[in-house]
Structure formats: structure tokens, C-alpha cells
Amino acid sequence: MLNIIQKLIKKKRPYIMSTEKLDDSNNTKISKNFNYNHKHLKNIFENSDDICFRNFITDSNANVLTLFIEGLVNEELVNSDIIKPLQYNSTKEKNTDEASPETIKKRLFTVGTEVQTKTCFNQLIEEVLDGKTAIIIEGLPQGFIIDLTQWENRGIEEPINEQSIKGPREGFTETLRINTSQLRRRIKSHHFKIQQFRIGKQTNTNIAVAYCENIANQTIVNEVINRINKIDIDGILESNYIHELIEERTITIFPEMIDTERPDKVAGHLLEGKIAILTDGTPFAIILPVTLSEFFHTPEDYYTRYIFSFVQRTLRFASFFIATCLPSIYVLMTKFHYEMIPVDIIFSIAEAREAVPFPPLLEVLLIEVIVEFLREASLRLPGPIGQTVGIVGALVIGDAAVNAELMSPVLVIFTAFSMISSFVIPNYSMASALRLLRFPILFMTGILGGFGFMIAWFLIATHLCNISSFGVPFLQPIAPFKLSEQRDTVYRMPFRWVRKRPKAVANKNIRRQKGVEEED
Template structure:
């Protein structure tokens, strides 16, 4: 009985909260509107008010805008000037919401709002807000304009051959770069506002004729369920909608390149663009997507295939090379050739630490240097990183703290993590390196194999929006490998990935069919 009463009280509270959430209706009297907005933005000096009389009448009007977010020239020339000097002939007719919207102002887009919630939300998004005395509606005027970073090449995904454009922090610029590349009405964009305080604009973009409808509905449903005070970057959304938050491996790909985002759209995937972030989320993904670069499709397929195999080797070297050195020098030195054993023994004769402790010290030192170079401004960071690594490494060898062979192996391991195109996957590799090294140092080869079995089991349990993370490697599908672990010639890439594409699976028709049709036309 008590539980029933508690639920009844909670339902009544929820009903009251919902009733209080209803937007306050805009007044018909201009002074009341002016006073209400003025009190709402008390101590907000960036909110500007411009009150004036409409030409040929005694009717007053009020324009409200945010300094720095709205274009003053647009509001001055197309609203204030139109109503004060150029609207004299029109004002002989009745001034109502329809007249103001259709005849009296000349901005490119005007929306009529009835309540303050929507009006204030649009105002804080950079739009102008117009109130007219005697009209119980507000007018949202398209006047957004703010400073933004120019389009430039992304620093983290540079290519030798290919487009140089990168996403910026303004959502509308990013969607325009995508729209410019796909001139098709099947490219759909659904907008959301997420964050109780920030009300961040988020766009879900997909190809309706390629992407699976189940995937689109799932993405929209997860975004609608987000209830948080603010979204400051796309990583907030990534963590809130992914399946496994407690995992070092990313389950969504982020990119700063419009061409790469478009390539994924044409495979039937969905991308999420967040206002204020130059990183666009791509989903669903598999593990091989993190080892592919946009440049793979701008080079010859032989070069691209070789590069992909090098990245896979870099992944193994970054995670396991140091651990294998510890295993071979501590537990299984008999498998090494004699000359290598004598060389390692000679170098380690005066060293005070075991190979395991040496490897841990060097790995932590590399992480310290990496973090320091990121935090120190531009050129200084690169200089300190290179010089610091050389000086500290040489000093550690001269002081007989570490061996030169282990320094070379650790440096190779670090370079392997840099060779992975995705920064998120590179970070995951850095995290994996330590548990594998610790297990190998404590239990030798058994610990190495056991840790890798745990990692592979975890990978097998991962999914990205219903797509297994290891697909199509496990289970292996030969037909899906043409643009996966290697890159086949483009004329062989006729089908989209089955796991993401809907009904429109075929990407291109066979070349032999095209040649046959051309021959028949000539005849």
C-alpha cells in the first residue's frame, strides 16, 4: 500500500513538472514583452535591445539579438531599416503576424513563434527576435553569424595525395561540405538539440537508399534518450550511446576528413556531427576500419595493400614487442641464437634491474615524454620530445640503467603506435601494452598467451550498433575482404559491406558488362 501511495505521489509531481514546463505565451503588449525579456536576461550585457516605431504608424517594434552571435548588418538593413523607412506604403493595411512575416521584413527566413521557450532558444542560437505591439507572436529572424576557424587540412589525418579539407567547429559548415560531395536527395540530415543547459545542435546524416532503417532508428532512439546538462564535444555522445563504455577499444570511428565521412556514408553507415567539434562520429564500425586511411583509396592498390599490412604489423609490434623481449631474455633465452644471447648477456652484465623492471621504466618514460610534448606549445613540444628522448635515452644507457637493445625495441614499439591511423585505437594500444607486459614479466609465455586470450574474448563480445566488432574477420568471409585487410583494384569493389548496406548493396556494375553494352551501341 505504501509503495502504491509513493508511486501515486511521484506521478502527481511529474504531472506538475510537465505542466510547469509548458512555454509561456508571448504577450500582445510590447511593453510586457520588453519587460519580460529584460528581466529574463538581467545582468546579461551581451543581449542588445533596439526599440523603434514602424513607418507611418504609432506602432512600436522591438528587436532583440545577442552581440557576437547575430549579424548586425542583416538586422539593421533588412529589419530595422525596412520597418522604419521602407514600409510606409504597407502599413496602411492591418499589421498582423501574416503581414509582418510576408511583407514588412526582408530576411531570408522568418519563423513565427507563440511561446517564449522556443523564442529564447532561437535567440541564444544566434537568431534575431522581433516583437510588434498588438501582435501576440514573436518572429525569429535568420541572422546567425559568428567567428569560426577557416577550413584547413586536419593535423591528425594528413595525406600526401587527396583533398586537403577538414571539418571545423561549426555544424552548418560541416554539413555543407558533406552535401557538396553528395548531390543526391537521398542524403538525409536529422537535427537534434541535446543538453539541458547547452542545447547543442547535433545532426544525424545517412543515405536513405543505402543505410538500414533499423540502424537509423536505433541511432535516433539512443540520441533521444540522452539526458545530460551539456554536450561540449562529440566524445560526450560517443560515450553515452556506445554499447560497452568500460572498454579500451573505441566502438565508433571519429574523423576530421569530409571525404572519409562521405566514403562511409556510401557504405551505408551513419555519421553524427556535433556543433563545436571538428570530429565526426562514424557508426557502425569493425576493427579493420581503424587501420584504414583515406589515402588508401588515393594510391595504387598494391601500395595501399602493403601499407595496411604494415599497420597490422605495427599493431602487433606496439602491443607485444617489448613483452616478447622480456619473455625471451628472462624465461626462454634458449630459443635465441647464441650470438644474440652473448650480445644481450654482455650488455646486461652491469645492469642493476631485471628486463621486466627495465621495460616498465622505459614504457613509463615514453608516456611521460609523449604527454609532455602534447602539453607544451607547438614547436617547443616537438623539440623537447626529440631532444629529451635522445638525451635521456643515451644518459640511461651510459649510466647502466637500461640496455641499448631494449631502448631500440621500446622505440620501435612507440613508432608502431604512431603508425595506426586512428588516434582512439592508438590510445587503446597504449593501454593494452601495460597489462600484456606485466603478465609476461610475472608469468612468462603463459601470461602473454593468457592476456591475449582475455583481449580476444573481449573483442569477440564487442558490438558496434549490432555489428560484431571482429566481422568479417571472425567469422572469416572471403567475399568481404576486398576492401578490408587488403585493398583490391577498384573495378573489383562492386559491392558494399553486407553488415551495413540495406537493399542497395551493389556499388558499381561489372566492367565487362559496361564494355559489352558500349560495343552493342557501336554496332
């Protein structure tokens, strides 16, 4: 090692800056001149007090600079695996013929991770900002990058938004590498691929695209990667940024991708030929392409017997119509088609509404707005306070409004049932979409009655037919109807009957049986 360092000292340039000018561009090549490299990096990271510069001299009188971000690196490993071997063990190496970077990589560093070499400052800086450690040795026109990242992160916990009685209790975290490792632990196949990208000119956020290459439709995979590469934005702070930037139709309230915190749910979709996008800094993964029925599926459907799954999915799909239509049905029955209500009930409703000063449409809008205020307040306040405000506020305001004869008790029951039905929908994005959907239906019904109610649903159905998720129709396999794929759409049949994957996303290896691969 002594020979290596001596050769580097002989080859180095004198410590003068007259022959090389500092360039503000990060595309500048790393120089053999140690002072130039040091000053250039100091200028780039000016006023960045969390950037640590550690200079030391080896026992062979060679200058070395280590560069890393404090708080993102294991400093004990920096001292033991980089500084100590460079500073004290260089004289133990002998019989070295060539002072090459490859020789230094093999004989200088004692780290167990891969040592990379970078020749440009922009490459070096990018790795440092990603939490890695850079080493620049006097006399070498390149720097070394070693991954010694370590920072505080949230441990693996049960997802708050997608809890289940049976099944795994693990959820994604905000660390991308932990999330990909959870998927890799579940899918132990060399066909499972994870491609990583950097998005955001300022944030340089790491994202990962995961898929099973022997199952997924390669055309869809290429389209997803192509859209990601076209993203041009300052920063990606959450997975919804990517969702909006790569979706096909932006003017719609229906989500075209599923977001989830559950690794088991992502793994299940990957085995069907879907694609997952994971973003560093958020515990939510995106699954695509998807269909409308999949927003009502949960992993628990596959962890319980299919009979129980049958009942649970029936409740979820029923809640789709109850959450959107019940307030409109109240207006329809009390204002336009009261003859459809049984006589005993209509007299009870008429008596309750006798002193109410508002027409049915305004009455429903008033209570719906109050419910939305309470819902938003319960979400924004701290946990215990938010729950108290949500429960007490609903009871107090509802009781006070009825006693003040501002709304009928029947409407309070209808609204409560509608709100509870929206909570049954397992996906938060879809539940939020249905909350908004009931307002245009309510206005159409309040203005045109039953005719407006039918027009509203006709327009919604037409809109749904025009939505596609990366080329897959949103209503498939219901419209267009595919009989062979009805065994796990609205209801789940026993596993032995669900022999094939959806053909739209899995154009290879259609059959689920082990070892069977066939083109279809």
C-alpha cells in the first residue's frame, strides 16, 4: 500500500490553483489536484452546516477527504472502515505494481458494501445527497462512493387505514429499501424485478417500479416506465404526485390506481400481473392498472372462507349505492314520488316535516354540509380530541337541529346511514370520490326528480365506461363482460375454481398453477 500512495504523490499536481479555475457547474470533472477538489466542494456546499468535511493525512503523507451528511451516515463505520484503514494500515501493503483505483478499492477499504467510483462532481454530489459517503484521495482524478447510510426511521407497524382481523400485521414505512425488502421477502422469485428511478429536479426522490416479468404485460410495464421518465417536476413528496402525473384522465373524481399500505396486498396484485410503484418518504404504494371492482376488495377476503367473503363483498358493493343515493332517495320520495311510500310511513314523515321551514333539497344540503364539516374537523384535530368532536358534535348538533325543527328526524337517520355506508368502502380514495358523487346526484334529483336521478346515473355510467387504467377498461370484466373472469370480481369463488389470472394485465403465464406457463 505504501507503493500505491507514493506513486499517487508523484503523479499529483502542485498545490496551486493557477492552472485550474473553479467551475460553478456540477458537471466538472474531478481533478488530481486535491486542493481544487476540496475548494470546489466547499463552494458547492457553502452554508450547508450539516455537510461534514473530514480531512486527514495517511501515514504515507497523502491527503484524503471524506464527505457525508451528518445524520444520514453511520459515523462509527466511517471511522472504523474508511478513516482508520486509510490512516494507519497503508504501510502494510507491499509489492504493488500499479496505483489504480481498482487496486485501491480492493486493498484500501474494509467495508462489506460495494465501492463505486465517480469521475464527475455531479455524480459524486448526487450520491452524497442520497446519504452515501464520498472519499477523495490526493492524486486520483475520481472519487469513491461507499454506502454507509443509517438514519432514524419508523419501524414496521400495522397499517392504520387498512387494519384486518386475519392476515399479516406489517405495513409499509417511509423508507423505500425497507418496503422493497418486504415485497422481496414475500415473492422469492428471480422473475420479480424492481427498477429504481430518481424523480424531481430538487428532491431527487427515489421511486421503485416492481413487477413480475414472467406474468406482467410487458407493454404496460414499458408504458409505465416511459411515463415516469417523462415526469419533469421540482419535487416528489408523496406517491400521489406520481399518481396524478402518469394517469390517463385527470378530469375525474374516480381514482385510476389503488394506493395501499399493505405489502401483502401489493404482493397479491403483483402475482396477478399488476405493477407497483413505491416512493421513498411515504408508506403508500400505487398499484396499476386496476378496475372499479378491485377498490372493494381487501386482503382479508382471501384470508377467510369464501362464504364470509361473499357476504362482506355484498355489503361493500351495496354501500356503493347507499352512500351515493340515499340522500337523493329521501328528496325523491318526499318531494316528487311520495305516493310510493306506505301510508303509515308517509303520515309519520309528513308530521315530522310539518314544522321544518326548508324544502327537502335545502334540508338535505344543510345536513350534508354539517356532516362534512364534522368529518374534516375530526380528521385535523389530535386523535382523542378528534374522536370526541366527531361523536359529540354529531349527537349534539343532530339532536339540537331536530329539537329546533330545522330538519326532520327521518333525514338524520338517512344521513347517518349514508355516512356509515361510506366508511364500509375499504379504499379511502374511492370513499372520498363517492362522498363527492352524491352531491351532483342530489342536485339533479332535487331539480328534475326521478328523471334527473336516472340522467345522473346514466352520465356516471357513461363516464365510467370512458375511463381506462393504462389501457384496461375501468369496468372490466363487467363491461366488457368476460365470463371467465367473474370468479373473483363481485364475489370470490373457492381458490380451486380461480385458475386463471386476468388476461388484460397478465398476457403471459395466465394459469396460476405452479410451473405452468402458457401463452393465451
